Amino acid sequence: MNLRLLVHLHGRARLRKAVLLLERIERERKSDDDARAFLDELVVFLVSDGESGEEVRSAARAFAAECAGTEGDWLRAVNNLRHRLMALSGQPPADWDFIAIPRETAPGIAKRPGMRVYLEDIRSPYNVGSIFRTAEALGFEEVLLSPECADPVHPRAQRTAMGTIDRLPWRRLSLEELNRMEGVFALEVGGTPIGDYAFPFSGIMVLGSEELGVSRHALECCRSGKVSIPLVGTKASLNVASAFSIAAWAWLSYSPPADARHICS
Template sequence: MIKIEKLAFLPENQRRRKIILCLDTIEKSIQAADCSVIGSKEISDTGFYLNEILRLVLSDSKLSGEERVDIVSLKNQLQDISGVLSGDESAASVASGVGLLRRVVNNTRHHLLRITGVLPAEWDLIVPERIKSGSFIPETAFVGGKPGRFYFPGLFVYAEDIRSPFNVGSIFRTAEAFGAEKVILSPFCASPEHPRAKRSSMGTIDIIPWEQKKLEIWLKEYSHDGEKTIPVIALETGGTDINNFAFPERGIVVLGSEELGIQPETLKMATGGRVSIPLPGAKASLNVGVAFGILMEKWTEKLSLI
Protein backbone atom coordinates (compact mmCIF):
# COMPACT_ATOMS: atom_id res chain seq x y z
CA MET A 1 0.00 0.00 0.00
CA ILE A 2 1.31 3.47 -0.87
CA LYS A 3 2.34 5.50 2.14
CA ILE A 4 0.15 8.47 3.01
CA GLU A 5 3.20 10.76 3.10
CA LYS A 6 4.05 9.87 -0.49
CA LEU A 7 0.48 10.38 -1.70
CA ALA A 8 0.31 13.77 -0.03
CA PHE A 9 3.17 15.18 -2.12
CA LEU A 10 1.88 13.98 -5.50
CA PRO A 11 0.22 16.41 -7.95
CA GLU A 12 -3.56 16.36 -7.52
CA ASN A 13 -4.41 14.43 -10.72
CA GLN A 14 -1.73 11.82 -10.10
CA ARG A 15 -2.69 11.51 -6.43
CA ARG A 16 -6.32 10.98 -7.41
CA ARG A 17 -5.40 8.12 -9.76
CA LYS A 18 -3.14 6.49 -7.17
CA ILE A 19 -5.83 6.68 -4.50
CA ILE A 20 -8.33 5.03 -6.87
CA LEU A 21 -5.89 2.14 -7.36
CA CYS A 22 -5.33 1.86 -3.60
CA LEU A 23 -9.06 1.81 -2.89
CA ASP A 24 -9.66 -0.79 -5.59
CA THR A 25 -7.04 -3.06 -4.01
CA ILE A 26 -8.47 -2.57 -0.52
CA GLU A 27 -12.04 -3.27 -1.62
CA LYS A 28 -11.07 -6.48 -3.39
CA SER A 29 -9.17 -7.58 -0.29
CA ILE A 30 -12.20 -6.84 1.89
CA GLN A 31 -14.47 -8.78 -0.46
CA ALA A 32 -12.16 -11.81 -0.45
CA ALA A 33 -11.62 -11.75 3.32
CA ASP A 34 -13.16 -14.32 5.64
CA CYS A 35 -14.99 -12.44 8.41
CA SER A 36 -14.51 -15.41 10.72
CA VAL A 37 -10.73 -14.88 10.82
CA ILE A 38 -10.61 -11.08 10.78
CA GLY A 39 -9.83 -9.42 14.09
CA SER A 40 -10.81 -6.00 15.34
CA LYS A 41 -7.17 -4.84 15.13
CA GLU A 42 -7.06 -5.50 11.38
CA ILE A 43 -10.26 -3.55 10.92
CA SER A 44 -8.98 -0.70 13.07
CA ASP A 45 -5.67 -0.56 11.18
CA THR A 46 -7.45 -0.45 7.84
CA GLY A 47 -9.83 2.14 9.20
CA PHE A 48 -6.91 4.33 10.29
CA TYR A 49 -5.34 4.15 6.81
CA LEU A 50 -8.66 4.95 5.15
CA ASN A 51 -9.19 7.88 7.49
CA GLU A 52 -5.92 9.38 6.25
CA ILE A 53 -6.94 8.66 2.64
CA LEU A 54 -10.20 10.51 3.20
CA ARG A 55 -8.30 13.47 4.59
CA LEU A 56 -6.40 13.70 1.29
CA VAL A 57 -9.55 13.18 -0.77
CA LEU A 58 -11.29 16.06 1.00
CA SER A 59 -8.55 18.35 -0.29
CA ASP A 60 -9.45 17.47 -3.91
CA SER A 61 -10.56 20.65 -5.68
CA LYS A 62 -12.89 18.76 -8.06
CA LEU A 63 -15.01 17.14 -5.34
CA SER A 64 -18.68 18.20 -5.50
CA GLY A 65 -20.52 19.55 -2.47
CA GLU A 66 -22.64 16.40 -2.07
CA GLU A 67 -19.60 14.16 -2.42
CA ARG A 68 -17.76 16.21 0.17
CA VAL A 69 -20.65 15.89 2.63
CA ASP A 70 -20.76 12.11 2.06
CA ILE A 71 -17.03 11.70 2.66
CA VAL A 72 -17.13 13.83 5.81
CA SER A 73 -19.94 11.61 7.11
CA LEU A 74 -17.96 8.44 6.33
CA LYS A 75 -14.85 9.93 7.91
CA ASN A 76 -16.77 10.64 11.11
CA GLN A 77 -17.97 7.04 11.24
CA LEU A 78 -14.42 5.78 10.79
CA GLN A 79 -13.19 7.93 13.67
CA ASP A 80 -15.13 5.78 16.13
CA ILE A 81 -14.51 2.36 14.59
CA SER A 82 -11.69 1.48 17.00
CA GLY A 83 -13.78 2.43 20.01
CA VAL A 84 -16.77 0.44 18.80
CA LEU A 85 -14.65 -2.67 18.27
CA SER A 86 -12.51 -2.29 21.38
CA GLY A 87 -12.73 -5.58 23.25
CA ASP A 88 -15.58 -6.79 21.04
CA GLU A 89 -14.61 -9.65 18.74
CA SER A 90 -18.17 -10.87 18.18
CA ALA A 91 -19.11 -11.96 14.67
CA ALA A 92 -21.78 -9.28 14.45
CA SER A 93 -19.34 -6.54 15.47
CA VAL A 94 -16.66 -7.67 13.04
CA ALA A 95 -19.17 -7.99 10.20
CA SER A 96 -20.43 -4.49 10.94
CA GLY A 97 -16.88 -3.14 10.86
CA VAL A 98 -16.08 -4.87 7.59
CA GLY A 99 -19.32 -3.55 6.09
CA LEU A 100 -18.44 0.00 7.09
CA LEU A 101 -14.95 -0.28 5.61
CA ARG A 102 -16.29 -1.51 2.31
CA ARG A 103 -18.90 1.24 2.13
CA VAL A 104 -16.24 3.88 2.80
CA VAL A 105 -13.93 2.45 0.14
CA ASN A 106 -16.66 1.96 -2.46
CA ASN A 107 -18.24 5.41 -2.09
CA THR A 108 -14.91 7.20 -2.14
CA ARG A 109 -13.62 5.25 -5.13
CA HIS A 110 -16.72 6.07 -7.19
CA HIS A 111 -16.58 9.75 -6.23
CA LEU A 112 -13.02 9.91 -7.57
CA LEU A 113 -13.90 7.91 -10.69
CA ARG A 114 -16.63 10.45 -11.40
CA ILE A 115 -14.04 13.25 -11.27
CA THR A 116 -11.72 11.43 -13.68
CA GLY A 117 -14.58 10.88 -16.12
CA VAL A 118 -13.88 7.15 -16.24
CA LEU A 119 -17.21 5.76 -15.09
CA PRO A 120 -17.20 1.98 -14.65
CA ALA A 121 -19.05 -0.47 -16.83
CA GLU A 122 -21.07 -3.10 -14.97
CA TRP A 123 -18.25 -5.63 -15.24
CA ASP A 124 -15.92 -3.23 -13.42
CA LEU A 125 -18.11 -3.23 -10.32
CA ILE A 126 -16.83 -5.27 -7.38
CA VAL A 127 -19.86 -7.45 -6.72
CA PRO A 128 -19.78 -9.82 -3.73
CA GLU A 129 -20.81 -13.42 -4.25
CA ARG A 130 -24.02 -14.31 -2.47
CA ILE A 131 -25.61 -17.57 -1.43
CA LYS A 132 -29.33 -17.56 -0.80
CA SER A 133 -30.43 -18.69 2.63
CA GLY A 134 -33.87 -19.84 3.68
CA SER A 135 -35.05 -20.14 0.08
CA PHE A 136 -36.05 -23.04 -2.12
CA ILE A 137 -33.01 -24.96 -3.34
CA PRO A 138 -33.95 -27.18 -6.29
CA GLU A 139 -31.01 -29.54 -6.61
CA THR A 140 -27.31 -29.72 -5.84
CA ALA A 141 -24.99 -30.79 -8.63
CA PHE A 142 -21.82 -32.59 -7.67
CA VAL A 143 -18.75 -32.30 -9.85
CA GLY A 144 -15.67 -34.32 -9.07
CA GLY A 145 -17.06 -35.23 -5.66
CA LYS A 146 -17.36 -31.59 -4.61
CA PRO A 147 -20.60 -29.67 -4.07
CA GLY A 148 -21.39 -27.63 -7.16
CA ARG A 149 -23.99 -25.06 -8.15
CA PHE A 150 -27.70 -25.17 -7.47
CA TYR A 151 -30.02 -25.54 -10.47
CA PHE A 152 -33.50 -26.59 -11.53
CA PRO A 153 -33.04 -29.96 -13.26
CA GLY A 154 -34.42 -29.89 -16.79
CA LEU A 155 -34.44 -26.10 -17.15
CA PHE A 156 -32.44 -25.24 -20.29
CA VAL A 157 -31.79 -22.11 -22.34
CA TYR A 158 -31.23 -21.94 -26.11
CA ALA A 159 -29.74 -18.71 -27.47
CA GLU A 160 -30.37 -18.50 -31.22
CA ASP A 161 -28.08 -16.25 -33.26
CA ILE A 162 -27.46 -13.71 -30.49
CA ARG A 163 -24.92 -11.43 -32.17
CA SER A 164 -23.82 -9.20 -29.30
CA PRO A 165 -21.10 -10.64 -27.03
CA PHE A 166 -22.46 -8.43 -24.24
CA ASN A 167 -25.91 -9.99 -24.59
CA VAL A 168 -24.45 -13.51 -24.63
CA GLY A 169 -22.63 -12.79 -21.38
CA SER A 170 -25.76 -11.27 -19.88
CA ILE A 171 -27.77 -14.39 -20.77
CA PHE A 172 -25.19 -16.57 -19.03
CA ARG A 173 -25.28 -14.40 -15.93
CA THR A 174 -29.08 -14.51 -15.72
CA ALA A 175 -29.24 -18.24 -16.49
CA GLU A 176 -26.80 -19.05 -13.71
CA ALA A 177 -28.40 -16.66 -11.23
CA PHE A 178 -31.88 -18.18 -11.64
CA GLY A 179 -30.66 -21.79 -11.68
CA ALA A 180 -30.81 -22.97 -15.29
CA GLU A 181 -29.17 -26.36 -15.77
CA LYS A 182 -27.39 -25.53 -19.01
CA VAL A 183 -27.07 -22.96 -21.83
CA ILE A 184 -27.05 -24.07 -25.47
CA LEU A 185 -25.90 -21.67 -28.18
CA SER A 186 -26.71 -21.80 -31.89
CA PRO A 187 -23.70 -22.11 -34.24
CA PHE A 188 -23.96 -18.43 -35.19
CA CYS A 189 -24.12 -16.96 -31.69
CA ALA A 190 -21.35 -14.66 -30.55
CA SER A 191 -18.73 -16.68 -28.70
CA PRO A 192 -18.90 -16.81 -24.89
CA GLU A 193 -15.11 -16.65 -25.03
CA HIS A 194 -15.24 -13.11 -26.44
CA PRO A 195 -13.76 -10.63 -23.91
CA ARG A 196 -16.99 -8.60 -23.74
CA ALA A 197 -19.05 -11.74 -23.18
CA LYS A 198 -16.73 -12.82 -20.38
CA ARG A 199 -16.97 -9.42 -18.75
CA SER A 200 -20.75 -9.13 -18.85
CA SER A 201 -21.14 -12.73 -17.67
CA MET A 202 -19.38 -11.83 -14.40
CA GLY A 203 -17.58 -15.19 -14.42
CA THR A 204 -20.67 -17.37 -14.93
CA ILE A 205 -19.40 -18.74 -18.25
CA ASP A 206 -16.99 -20.80 -16.16
CA ILE A 207 -19.76 -21.95 -13.80
CA ILE A 208 -22.79 -23.01 -15.83
CA PRO A 209 -22.36 -25.82 -18.40
CA TRP A 210 -22.81 -24.83 -22.05
CA GLU A 211 -22.40 -26.15 -25.57
CA GLN A 212 -22.82 -24.85 -29.11
CA LYS A 213 -25.01 -26.71 -31.64
CA LYS A 214 -28.27 -26.58 -33.56
CA LEU A 215 -31.44 -26.94 -31.50
CA GLU A 216 -32.76 -29.93 -33.42
CA ILE A 217 -29.49 -31.81 -32.91
CA TRP A 218 -29.46 -31.03 -29.19
CA LEU A 219 -33.07 -32.19 -28.81
CA LYS A 220 -32.31 -35.51 -30.51
CA GLU A 221 -29.27 -36.07 -28.31
CA TYR A 222 -31.27 -35.18 -25.21
CA SER A 223 -34.00 -37.73 -26.01
CA HIS A 224 -31.38 -40.39 -26.82
CA ASP A 225 -29.91 -39.97 -23.33
CA GLY A 226 -32.97 -41.69 -21.93
CA GLU A 227 -34.86 -38.48 -21.23
CA LYS A 228 -38.38 -37.88 -22.43
CA THR A 229 -39.04 -35.32 -25.14
CA ILE A 230 -38.62 -31.89 -23.58
CA PRO A 231 -41.03 -28.98 -24.29
CA VAL A 232 -39.61 -26.10 -26.31
CA ILE A 233 -40.79 -22.62 -25.28
CA ALA A 234 -40.38 -19.61 -27.58
CA LEU A 235 -39.94 -16.19 -25.97
CA GLU A 236 -41.41 -14.12 -28.78
CA THR A 237 -44.09 -11.55 -29.54
CA GLY A 238 -47.60 -12.71 -30.41
CA GLY A 239 -47.76 -15.40 -27.75
CA THR A 240 -49.54 -16.05 -24.45
CA ASP A 241 -49.21 -13.33 -21.82
CA ILE A 242 -46.39 -14.36 -19.48
CA ASN A 243 -48.71 -13.83 -16.51
CA ASN A 244 -51.06 -16.52 -17.86
CA PHE A 245 -48.52 -18.87 -19.40
CA ALA A 246 -48.40 -22.46 -18.11
CA PHE A 247 -44.67 -23.01 -17.61
CA PRO A 248 -43.65 -26.69 -17.71
CA GLU A 249 -41.73 -28.41 -14.95
CA ARG A 250 -38.96 -29.10 -17.46
CA GLY A 251 -38.28 -27.32 -20.73
CA ILE A 252 -35.94 -25.32 -22.93
CA VAL A 253 -36.64 -21.66 -23.69
CA VAL A 254 -35.52 -20.20 -27.01
CA LEU A 255 -34.21 -16.62 -27.17
CA GLY A 256 -34.12 -15.13 -30.66
CA SER A 257 -31.76 -12.80 -32.50
CA GLU A 258 -31.72 -9.16 -31.37
CA GLU A 259 -32.60 -8.04 -34.91
CA LEU A 260 -34.72 -10.83 -36.41
CA GLY A 261 -36.18 -12.68 -33.46
CA ILE A 262 -36.67 -16.44 -33.53
CA GLN A 263 -36.42 -18.15 -36.92
CA PRO A 264 -39.72 -19.45 -38.38
CA GLU A 265 -38.31 -22.99 -38.49
CA THR A 266 -37.50 -22.81 -34.78
CA LEU A 267 -40.94 -21.42 -33.92
CA LYS A 268 -42.47 -24.55 -35.47
CA MET A 269 -40.51 -26.58 -32.91
CA ALA A 270 -42.04 -24.69 -29.97
CA THR A 271 -44.08 -27.60 -28.62
CA GLY A 272 -44.34 -25.90 -25.24
CA GLY A 273 -45.92 -22.77 -26.66
CA ARG A 274 -45.01 -19.15 -27.32
CA VAL A 275 -44.80 -16.76 -24.38
CA SER A 276 -44.79 -12.95 -24.57
CA ILE A 277 -44.20 -10.09 -22.15
CA PRO A 278 -46.91 -7.38 -22.24
CA LEU A 279 -45.32 -3.99 -22.99
CA PRO A 280 -47.68 -0.99 -22.79
CA GLY A 281 -44.95 1.55 -23.58
CA ALA A 282 -44.63 3.36 -26.91
CA LYS A 283 -41.49 1.47 -27.92
CA ALA A 284 -42.80 -1.93 -26.77
CA SER A 285 -39.31 -3.37 -26.98
CA LEU A 286 -36.86 -4.93 -24.52
CA ASN A 287 -33.23 -5.98 -24.69
CA VAL A 288 -33.06 -9.77 -25.06
CA GLY A 289 -31.18 -10.11 -21.78
CA VAL A 290 -33.78 -8.08 -19.89
CA ALA A 291 -36.67 -10.04 -21.43
CA PHE A 292 -34.93 -13.30 -20.51
CA GLY A 293 -34.56 -12.15 -16.91
CA ILE A 294 -38.29 -11.43 -16.65
CA LEU A 295 -39.11 -14.88 -18.04
CA MET A 296 -36.73 -16.67 -15.69
CA GLU A 297 -38.17 -14.92 -12.66
CA LYS A 298 -41.69 -16.02 -13.62
CA TRP A 299 -40.67 -19.57 -14.52
CA THR A 300 -38.55 -20.30 -11.46
CA GLU A 301 -41.13 -18.73 -9.16
CA LYS A 302 -43.68 -21.27 -10.38
CA LEU A 303 -41.16 -24.12 -10.18
CA SER A 304 -40.48 -23.25 -6.56
CA LEU A 305 -44.15 -23.86 -5.75
CA ILE A 306 -44.31 -27.31 -7.35
Protein backbone atom coordinates (compact mmCIF):
# COMPACT_ATOMS: atom_id res chain seq x y z
CA MET A 1 0.00 0.00 0.00
CA ASN A 2 1.20 3.48 -0.80
CA LEU A 3 -0.17 6.99 -1.05
CA ARG A 4 -0.01 7.09 -4.84
CA LEU A 5 -3.44 5.48 -4.76
CA LEU A 6 -4.79 8.60 -3.04
CA VAL A 7 -2.78 11.49 -4.45
CA HIS A 8 -4.53 11.48 -7.82
CA LEU A 9 -8.00 11.26 -6.30
CA HIS A 10 -9.95 14.22 -4.99
CA GLY A 11 -12.83 15.01 -2.67
CA ARG A 12 -15.04 12.18 -1.52
CA ALA A 13 -13.39 9.72 -3.91
CA ARG A 14 -10.12 10.18 -2.01
CA LEU A 15 -11.78 9.61 1.35
CA ARG A 16 -13.59 6.51 0.15
CA LYS A 17 -10.34 5.06 -1.19
CA ALA A 18 -8.70 5.74 2.17
CA VAL A 19 -11.59 3.92 3.84
CA LEU A 20 -11.03 0.86 1.62
CA LEU A 21 -7.31 0.81 2.45
CA LEU A 22 -8.05 1.04 6.16
CA GLU A 23 -10.61 -1.75 5.83
CA ARG A 24 -7.96 -3.94 4.22
CA ILE A 25 -5.64 -3.38 7.17
CA GLU A 26 -8.41 -4.32 9.60
CA ARG A 27 -9.56 -7.41 7.72
CA GLU A 28 -6.02 -8.75 7.43
CA ARG A 29 -5.29 -7.81 11.05
CA LYS A 30 -2.18 -6.00 9.89
CA SER A 31 0.01 -4.47 12.57
CA ASP A 32 3.42 -4.89 10.97
CA ASP A 33 5.95 -2.19 10.25
CA ASP A 34 4.75 -1.65 6.67
CA ALA A 35 1.16 -1.07 7.77
CA ARG A 36 2.24 1.30 10.53
CA ALA A 37 4.53 3.19 8.15
CA PHE A 38 1.69 3.58 5.64
CA LEU A 39 -0.63 4.94 8.31
CA ASP A 40 2.00 7.38 9.54
CA GLU A 41 2.31 8.65 5.95
CA LEU A 42 -1.47 8.78 5.60
CA VAL A 43 -1.83 10.92 8.72
CA VAL A 44 0.84 13.34 7.54
CA PHE A 45 -0.79 13.52 4.10
CA LEU A 46 -4.29 14.16 5.44
CA VAL A 47 -3.12 16.81 7.88
CA SER A 48 -0.90 18.69 5.42
CA ASP A 49 -2.79 18.37 2.14
CA GLY A 50 -4.53 21.51 1.03
CA GLU A 51 -7.71 19.67 0.02
CA SER A 52 -8.30 18.25 3.50
CA GLY A 53 -10.96 20.09 5.41
CA GLU A 54 -10.64 20.73 9.12
CA GLU A 55 -12.80 17.69 9.96
CA VAL A 56 -10.48 15.39 8.00
CA ARG A 57 -7.43 16.91 9.68
CA SER A 58 -9.09 16.50 13.06
CA ALA A 59 -9.81 12.81 12.34
CA ALA A 60 -6.18 12.23 11.35
CA ARG A 61 -4.88 13.97 14.47
CA ALA A 62 -7.26 11.97 16.65
CA PHE A 63 -5.90 8.76 15.15
CA ALA A 64 -2.33 9.78 15.94
CA ALA A 65 -3.34 10.58 19.52
CA GLU A 66 -5.18 7.27 19.99
CA CYS A 67 -2.30 5.05 18.91
CA ALA A 68 -0.97 3.46 22.07
CA GLY A 69 1.57 1.01 20.65
CA THR A 70 -0.23 -2.28 21.40
CA GLU A 71 -2.03 -4.20 18.67
CA GLY A 72 -5.46 -3.99 20.28
CA ASP A 73 -5.41 -0.23 20.84
CA TRP A 74 -3.74 0.38 17.49
CA LEU A 75 -6.37 -1.56 15.54
CA ARG A 76 -9.13 0.18 17.48
CA ALA A 77 -7.61 3.52 16.43
CA VAL A 78 -7.60 2.31 12.80
CA ASN A 79 -11.26 1.33 13.17
CA ASN A 80 -12.15 4.76 14.57
CA LEU A 81 -10.32 6.52 11.73
CA ARG A 82 -12.06 4.38 9.11
CA HIS A 83 -15.52 5.17 10.47
CA ARG A 84 -14.74 8.89 10.82
CA LEU A 85 -13.55 9.10 7.21
CA MET A 86 -16.54 7.02 6.08
CA ALA A 87 -18.91 9.52 7.71
CA LEU A 88 -17.04 12.48 6.18
CA SER A 89 -17.23 10.88 2.73
CA GLY A 90 -21.03 10.87 2.97
CA GLN A 91 -21.17 7.09 3.22
CA PRO A 92 -23.07 6.04 6.35
CA PRO A 93 -22.00 2.61 7.61
CA ALA A 94 -24.22 -0.37 6.92
CA ASP A 95 -24.25 -3.55 8.99
CA TRP A 96 -22.09 -5.33 6.42
CA ASP A 97 -19.36 -2.67 6.77
CA PHE A 98 -18.53 -4.00 10.22
CA ILE A 99 -15.60 -6.38 10.47
CA ALA A 100 -16.03 -9.45 12.67
CA ILE A 101 -13.05 -10.10 14.93
CA PRO A 102 -12.20 -13.80 15.33
CA ARG A 103 -12.79 -15.01 18.88
CA GLU A 104 -12.00 -18.23 20.68
CA THR A 105 -14.74 -20.72 21.48
CA ALA A 106 -16.02 -20.31 25.03
CA PRO A 107 -14.59 -22.95 27.41
CA GLY A 108 -16.97 -25.36 29.10
CA ILE A 109 -19.64 -25.19 26.38
CA ALA A 110 -20.00 -28.07 23.92
CA LYS A 111 -21.94 -28.25 20.70
CA ARG A 112 -25.28 -30.00 20.86
CA PRO A 113 -25.33 -32.41 17.89
CA GLY A 114 -28.30 -32.33 15.56
CA MET A 115 -29.39 -28.70 16.02
CA ARG A 116 -30.90 -27.37 12.80
CA VAL A 117 -33.12 -24.45 11.87
CA TYR A 118 -35.76 -24.16 9.13
CA LEU A 119 -36.44 -20.74 7.61
CA GLU A 120 -39.97 -20.59 6.22
CA ASP A 121 -40.41 -17.80 3.67
CA ILE A 122 -38.09 -15.31 5.39
CA ARG A 123 -37.92 -12.53 2.81
CA SER A 124 -35.11 -10.29 4.05
CA PRO A 125 -31.56 -11.23 2.96
CA TYR A 126 -30.36 -9.29 6.02
CA ASN A 127 -32.36 -11.58 8.33
CA VAL A 128 -31.17 -14.70 6.51
CA GLY A 129 -27.54 -13.64 6.87
CA SER A 130 -28.01 -12.74 10.53
CA ILE A 131 -29.60 -16.13 11.25
CA PHE A 132 -26.69 -17.89 9.55
CA ARG A 133 -24.22 -15.96 11.68
CA THR A 134 -26.02 -16.87 14.91
CA ALA A 135 -26.52 -20.50 13.86
CA GLU A 136 -22.83 -20.94 13.12
CA ALA A 137 -21.80 -19.25 16.37
CA LEU A 138 -24.02 -21.56 18.43
CA GLY A 139 -22.98 -24.77 16.71
CA PHE A 140 -25.96 -25.55 14.48
CA GLU A 141 -25.29 -28.33 12.01
CA GLU A 142 -27.41 -27.08 9.13
CA VAL A 143 -29.73 -24.33 7.91
CA LEU A 144 -32.80 -25.46 5.96
CA LEU A 145 -34.63 -23.04 3.68
CA SER A 146 -38.14 -23.11 2.30
CA PRO A 147 -38.48 -22.71 -1.48
CA GLU A 148 -39.62 -19.08 -1.05
CA CYS A 149 -36.95 -18.04 1.46
CA ALA A 150 -34.48 -15.31 0.46
CA ASP A 151 -31.30 -16.61 -1.15
CA PRO A 152 -28.22 -16.89 1.11
CA VAL A 153 -26.00 -15.97 -1.85
CA HIS A 154 -27.65 -12.55 -2.06
CA PRO A 155 -24.92 -9.93 -1.47
CA ARG A 156 -26.68 -8.47 1.54
CA ALA A 157 -27.09 -11.89 3.13
CA GLN A 158 -23.44 -12.68 2.48
CA ARG A 159 -22.26 -9.46 4.06
CA THR A 160 -24.48 -9.76 7.11
CA ALA A 161 -23.46 -13.40 7.64
CA MET A 162 -19.79 -12.38 7.96
CA GLY A 163 -18.51 -15.43 6.05
CA THR A 164 -20.60 -18.03 7.88
CA ILE A 165 -22.68 -19.03 4.85
CA ASP A 166 -19.57 -20.67 3.41
CA ARG A 167 -18.94 -22.53 6.68
CA LEU A 168 -22.42 -23.82 7.49
CA PRO A 169 -24.19 -26.42 5.31
CA TRP A 170 -27.56 -25.32 3.92
CA ARG A 171 -30.16 -26.57 1.48
CA ARG A 172 -33.72 -26.01 0.29
CA LEU A 173 -36.41 -28.18 1.85
CA SER A 174 -40.13 -28.46 1.17
CA LEU A 175 -42.74 -28.74 3.91
CA GLU A 176 -43.47 -32.26 2.71
CA GLU A 177 -39.87 -33.21 3.45
CA LEU A 178 -39.91 -31.33 6.75
CA ASN A 179 -43.01 -33.27 7.78
CA ARG A 180 -41.05 -36.53 7.61
CA MET A 181 -38.45 -35.33 10.13
CA GLU A 182 -38.29 -35.76 13.90
CA GLY A 183 -37.92 -33.21 16.66
CA VAL A 184 -39.52 -30.35 14.69
CA PHE A 185 -40.78 -27.43 16.77
CA ALA A 186 -41.78 -23.84 16.03
CA LEU A 187 -40.62 -20.57 17.50
CA GLU A 188 -43.98 -18.82 17.48
CA VAL A 189 -46.37 -16.82 19.65
CA GLY A 190 -48.86 -18.75 21.75
CA GLY A 191 -46.50 -21.58 22.60
CA THR A 192 -44.87 -22.81 25.79
CA PRO A 193 -42.80 -20.06 27.47
CA ILE A 194 -39.14 -20.56 26.68
CA GLY A 195 -38.25 -21.13 30.32
CA ASP A 196 -40.69 -24.04 30.56
CA TYR A 197 -40.24 -25.66 27.16
CA ALA A 198 -38.56 -29.08 27.00
CA PHE A 199 -36.26 -28.71 23.99
CA PRO A 200 -35.48 -31.91 22.09
CA PHE A 201 -31.85 -32.96 22.31
CA SER A 202 -31.64 -32.75 18.52
CA GLY A 203 -34.22 -31.43 16.10
CA ILE A 204 -35.30 -28.55 13.88
CA MET A 205 -36.46 -25.11 15.01
CA VAL A 206 -38.92 -23.56 12.54
CA LEU A 207 -38.88 -19.79 12.02
CA GLY A 208 -41.72 -18.08 10.19
CA SER A 209 -41.80 -15.11 7.84
CA GLU A 210 -41.31 -11.58 9.12
CA GLU A 211 -44.91 -10.63 8.37
CA LEU A 212 -47.05 -13.73 8.89
CA GLY A 213 -45.02 -15.98 11.19
CA VAL A 214 -45.09 -19.77 10.87
CA SER A 215 -47.74 -20.98 8.44
CA ARG A 216 -50.53 -23.38 9.41
CA HIS A 217 -49.02 -26.09 7.19
CA ALA A 218 -45.60 -25.68 8.80
CA LEU A 219 -47.15 -25.83 12.27
CA GLU A 220 -48.64 -29.20 11.34
CA CYS A 221 -45.06 -30.44 10.91
CA CYS A 222 -44.12 -29.28 14.41
CA ARG A 223 -45.01 -32.38 16.40
CA SER A 224 -42.63 -31.26 19.17
CA GLY A 225 -44.80 -28.22 19.81
CA LYS A 226 -44.26 -24.46 19.94
CA VAL A 227 -41.94 -22.37 22.07
CA SER A 228 -42.49 -18.66 22.74
CA ILE A 229 -40.44 -15.81 24.18
CA PRO A 230 -42.51 -13.92 26.79
CA LEU A 231 -42.45 -10.18 26.06
CA VAL A 232 -43.46 -7.34 28.35
CA GLY A 233 -43.11 -4.24 26.17
CA THR A 234 -46.07 -2.44 24.60
CA LYS A 235 -44.98 -3.47 21.10
CA ALA A 236 -44.40 -7.10 22.15
CA SER A 237 -42.50 -7.82 18.96
CA LEU A 238 -39.01 -9.04 18.07
CA ASN A 239 -37.16 -9.20 14.77
CA VAL A 240 -37.05 -12.84 13.65
CA ALA A 241 -33.25 -12.95 13.72
CA SER A 242 -33.19 -11.48 17.24
CA ALA A 243 -35.82 -13.95 18.43
CA PHE A 244 -33.83 -16.81 16.93
CA SER A 245 -30.71 -15.72 18.83
CA ILE A 246 -32.57 -15.92 22.14
CA ALA A 247 -34.23 -19.27 21.40
CA ALA A 248 -31.09 -20.81 19.91
CA TRP A 249 -29.04 -20.00 23.01
CA ALA A 250 -31.81 -21.40 25.22
CA TRP A 251 -31.77 -24.62 23.19
CA LEU A 252 -27.99 -24.96 23.31
CA SER A 253 -27.86 -24.40 27.07
CA TYR A 254 -30.97 -26.49 27.86
CA SER A 255 -30.51 -29.36 30.26
CA PRO A 256 -33.55 -31.57 30.96
CA PRO A 257 -34.64 -31.97 34.58
CA ALA A 258 -33.01 -34.78 36.51
CA ASP A 259 -36.16 -36.90 36.49
CA ALA A 260 -36.47 -36.52 32.72
CA ARG A 261 -32.84 -37.60 32.27
CA HIS A 262 -33.54 -40.63 34.46
CA ILE A 263 -36.55 -41.61 32.36
CA CYS A 264 -34.57 -41.22 29.13
CA SER A 265 -31.78 -43.41 30.47
